[in-house]
Amino acid sequence: MSMSVRAVEPQDLANVTRVLTESWGGTTVVALGRGELIDAAAQPGFIAEIDGEPAGVITYAQRGDSVEIITIDAVIPGRGVGAALLDAVRAAAAERGAARLWLVTTNDNTHALRFYQRYGFDLIALHRHGVDRARELKPGIPAESDGIPIRHELELELIL
Numbered sequence: 001m002s003m004s005v006r007a008v009e010p011q012d013l014a015n016v017t018r019v020l021t022e023s024w025g026g027t028t029v030v031a032l033g034r035g036e037l038i039d040a041a042a043q044p045g046f047i048a049e050i051d052g053e054p055a056g057v058i059t060y061a062q063r064g065d066s067v068e069i070i071t072i073d074a075v076i077p078g079r080g081v082g083a084a085l086l087d088a089v090r091a092a093a094a095e096r097g098a099a100r101l102w103l104v105t106t107n108d109n110t111h112a113l114r115f116y117q118r119y120g121f122d123l124i125a126l127h128r129h130g131v132d133r134a135r136e137l138k139p140g141i142p143a144e145s146d147g148i149p150i151r152h153e154l155e156l157e158l159i160l
Contacts, residue, residue: 001050001079005088008045008057016041019057023073030134030141031061031070031104037137040071046088048074048081058085060092067093069103086119094160102157106131108148113156121156128152 045059130153
């Protein structure tokens with residue numbers, strides 16, 4: 001198994017679009033912490049490949065001295081893809097002089113919460129009923145996952 005991570009290039013658009021569509025139902029996502037629709041495929045990002053095949057994608061946006069992770073998807077779980085993608089964005093954020101890396105996930109996403117906290121992110125805010133507001137922009141957001149109602153946004157940050 002040989003994994004590589006590199007910046008997304010124009011010729012990666014089909015693979016990025018496929019990964020985002022499979023995970024998010026399309027390339028348009030709600031930037032949860034900001035309550036706006038974003039075309040994640042149009043954002044800068046990194047693609048991880050294992051033996052030449054797409055294994056994951058991460059997209060991000062810089063706002064002032066912060067870099068927000070918009071999406072992260074490990075197509076092949078359990079192989080270190082998520083950590084490798086976070087490492088790439090963390091390095092890019094540091095190169096750009098960002099003071100922090102941050103993201104928002106939902107209350108049902110317990111696997112991701114565990115992963116982010118093990119990576120070093122700190123839970124800094126709970127936005128009650130934030131997902132209810134996000135559904136006004138993207139009504140297709142599911143109401144529950146694994147029997148857990150999806151209602152709230154959890155904001156995490158990593159100081160650089």
